[in-house]
Amino acid sequence: MKNVKTLKVGGHVLKPKTSFQISLDIARLPSRTPIEIPVFVSSGSVIQPVLLLLAGLHGDEVNGVEIVRSLLDKGLNHPQKGTTICIPILNIFGFLAYSRQVPDGKDVNRSFPGSANGSLASRIAYKLRTEILPVVDFGIDFHTGGASRSNYPQVRCYFGDKKSLALAEAFSAPLIVGSNLIPKSLRYTSAEMKIPMLVYEGGEALRHDEYATTIGIRGTRRVMKSLGMIRSQHKPKKVPKVIVKRKWIRARNSGMFHLKIDNGSTITKGQILGFITDPFADFKITINAPQDAVVIGVNNNPIVNQGDALINLGFTDSNSEA
Numbered sequence: 051m052k053n054v055k056t057l058k059v060g061g062h063v064l065k066p067k068t069s070f071q072i073s074l075d076i077a078r079l080p081s082r083t084p085i086e087i088p089v090f091v092s093s094g095s096v097i098q099p100v101l102l103l104l105a106g107l108h109g110d111e112v113n114g115v116e117i118v119r120s121l122l123d124k125g126l127n128h129p130q131k132g133t134t135i136c137i138p139i140l141n142i143f144g145f146l147a148y149s150r151q152v153p154d155g156k157d158v159n160r161s162f163p164g165s166a167n168g169s170l171a172s173r174i175a176y177k178l179r180t181e182i183l184p185v186v187d188f189g190i191d192f193h194t195g196g197a198s199r200s201n202y203p204q205v206r207c208y209f210g211d212k213k214s215l216a217l218a219e220a221f222s223a224p225l226i227v228g229s230n231l232i233p234k235s236l237r238y239t240s241a242e243m244k245i246p247m248l249v250y251e252g253g254e255a256l257r258h259d260e261y262a263t264t265i266g267i268r269g270t271r272r273v274m275k276s277l278g279m280i281r282s283q284h285k286p287k288k289v290p291k292v293i294v295k296r297k298w299i300r301a302r303n304s305g306m307f308h309l310k311i312d313n314g315s316t317i318t319k320g321q322i323l324g325f326i327t328d329p330f331a332d333f334k335i336t337i338n339a340p341q342d343a344v345v346i347g348v349n350n351n352p353i354v355n356q357g358d359a360l361i362n363l364g365f366t367d368s369n370s371e372a
C-alpha cells in the first residue's frame with residue numbers, strides 16, 4: 051500500500067491523527083430544507099488503509115445505521131493506523147420517509163455511477179463516487195433484508211475477487227454468500243475502481259436486530275484488525291458457512307404464512323418448514339424442504355400472495371439443484 055502523507059476527502063485535507071466531520075450537500079427539499087449527508091473521518095498514525103463504513107444506502111435498513119452509529123458511539127472509528135470514513139445514513143431521504151428509495155422511487159443502489167445533475171438517487175451515487183470513493187482502499191456496505199424479509203447475518207461478495215473474499219473471511223459472519231456484481235450497484239462501481247467492497251446483510255428493514263448489529267460490529271473490528279488498523283478483536287465463535295448457491299422457496303398459494311423453523315438453521319430434505327393456511331379455513335398447505343440446505347433468509351410477513359418469496363435457501367455445495 052502506498053503511504054501518502056495527506057489525502058483530500060470531500061475538499062478537506064486529511065492528515066495522520068486527525069478527526070473531522072464533513073457534509074455532502076445533495077439537494078434541497080421543496081420546503082428549502084437542505085439535505086446533507088454527514089460523514090465522519092478519523093485517521094491514526096498513518097493515513098492508509100482507508101476503510102469506508104457505509105450504511106443507510108437503503109433508507110429503511112436501520113440495522114446498518116445502528117452498526118455505524120455504535121462504532122462512532124464506542125469510538126471504534128478511531129484506528130491506531132489507517133483511516134475510517136463512517137457514513138451512518140447515505141440515503142437521508144429514505145431514512146426520513148421510512149423508505150428504501152428516494153422520493154421519486156429510485157434505488158440508490160441501482161443508480162451508480164450517478165451524475166451531478168441527475169435525479170436524487172443519481173446525485174447521491176455521484177457524490178459518493180466522486181468525493182469519497184477515490185480515497186477509499188476497502189469498504190463495508192451495511193444492509194438488511196427488504197420488504198419484511200429478514201436476512202440471517204451474512205457477508206456477500208464476488209468470489210472471483212480474492213481481496214473481497216479475504217475481507218469476507220476476516221469479517222467471519224455466520225455466512226459468507228457468493229454474489230455476482232449487479233450493474234449500476236455500489237459494488238459494481240467499486241469493483242471498477244478496484245476497491246474491495248463487502249456487503250453485510252443482517253435482519254430486516256425498519257426493525258432493530260441486536261444479534262445482527264453485534265455481528266456487524268464484531269465483524270468490522272475483525273476486518274480492521276486484518277487490515278492492521280487495530281490490535282484487538284473478538285474471535286468468531288464458529289467457522290463461517292460458505293454459501294455458493296441460493297434459491298427462494300415461493301408461495302404456491304395465497305394465504306396466511308406460518309414459519310416453523312429458525313432463520314439460520316440447517317434443514318434436511320422433507321423437513322416441515324411451515325404452512326400456508328386459507329383465512330377461511332378451506333386449506334392448510336405444508337411447506338417441506340426440497341433438499342438439504344441452510345436457511346439464509348425468511349419472510350416475516352404473515353400475509354402472502356402466490357409466488358411471494360418465503361424462505362431463502364443457501365447451499366454449500368455448487369452441485370445442488372438451486
Ligand SMILES: [Zn+2]
Pocket residue numbers: 107108111192193194
Ligand atoms: Zn439494502
